[in-house]
Amino acid sequence: MDSDALYYSLDLVSGNGLILTPEQRAALQTSLVILKRNYKLKRVLFWGRIWGIRSDYFIAQGVGEDEMTDKKSLYSLNCMDWHLLPPATEVLIAEVEVAAKGCFMGDPSHMYEHTEIKQQGEGDEAVEEEVTVKVNEEKRLAVTVFTIDKEVAVVPRGAYIKNPRGRVQTNHSFRGLNPSEAAKLRNYLHFSEPSNLKKKSILEMADLNPSIDFLDPLNEDIPKGSWSLQLEQGGRVCMIRSLLWHGLTFFHVPMTPHHGYIYTGDGLKNLSLPFML
Numbered sequence: 001m002d003s004d005a006l007y008y009s010l011d012l013v014s015g016n017g018l019i020l021t022p023e024q025r026a027a028l029q030t031s032l033v034i035l036k037r038n039y040k041l042k043r044v045l046f047w048g049r050i051w052g053i054r055s056d057y058f059i060a061q062g063v064g065e066d067e068m069t070d071k072k073s074l075y076s077l078n079c080m081d082w083h084l085l086p087p088a089t090e091v092l093i094a095e096v097e098v099a100a101k102g103c104f105m106g107d108p109s110h111m112y113e114h115t116e117i118k119q120q121g122e123g124d125e126a127v128e129e130e131v132t133v134k135v136n137e138e139k140r141l142a143v144t145v146f147t148i149d150k151e152v153a154v155v156p157r158g159a160y161i162k163n164p165r166g167r168v169q170t171n172h173s174f175r176g177l178n179p180s181e182a183a184k185l186r187n188y189l190h191f192s193e194p195s196n197l198k199k200k201s202i203l204e205m206a207d208l209n210p211s212i213d214f215l216d217p218l219n220e221d222i223p224k225g226s227w228s229l230q231l232e233q234g235g236r237v238c239m240i241r242s243l244l245w246h247g248l249t250f251f252h253v254p255m256t257p258h259h260g261y262i263y264t265g266d267g268l269k270n271l272s273l274p275f276m277l
Helices: 003-018 023-037 089-099 135-153
Strands: 043-050 059-062 071-077 111-122 127-136 155-157 161-162 169-172 187-188 227-232 235-242 247-251 259-265
Touching: 003 023, 003 043, 003 059, 003 187, 003 247, 003 259, 023 043, 071 135, 089 111, 089 127, 089 135, 127 135, 127 155, 135 161, 155 259
Parallel strands: 043 259
Antiparallel strands: 043 059, 059 071, 111 127, 155 187, 161 169, 227 235, 235 247, 247 259
């Protein structure tokens, strides 16, 4: 959610239990302005909160020229002091998947370790070797934020456009979905690199507008039923919740450009979802 409309956005999602104390709100309102100035960012978003056993992580994101790919993720333990998260490389993602399990501790320096026996060589020359993978919680946090964004970040159709240079930017002419459009899951898109779109035939893409239909719609997700869409407050607000990542809530006020998403949860993926549907 955009930090410029932080209080308004937090009030919209407060009915879902996504609340902050008055002290945390005030600290965020001040520190995010300073963060935007210090890092020379185009926009700053309050991404959400990941619970830890000792303390919670508050996450913010800074946006540059490209709204989708030019992002910096930062974390804070007190809503005032922010620390830059490392980029989630393929190597780091693989290490975290192997070593980091269970709940977050709330300590960025906490070290996760995983030891396994690997066989080197073949036949009579095969030798068993003990391999230990170590990764700290700060790196795990970076991978978790990246993965949640990749899998369940949501935007309304038309809210962003791709310019001739290939950059994704805010569509300033977007005035919101009408109430009828807002009630349909196909009008909401994944805000990440598309995968299903590349598999479509030329005939299937004939009715698409390349400037706004460059992302995957939510209704094509597998398994079906991994999203819950509801119109609340008498139809004045659309809420979409992810069942894959519990705690991810997207909101949109129809007939206005206001939209955003916030994550508040334990940072653990619901791997049992296919068996629950």
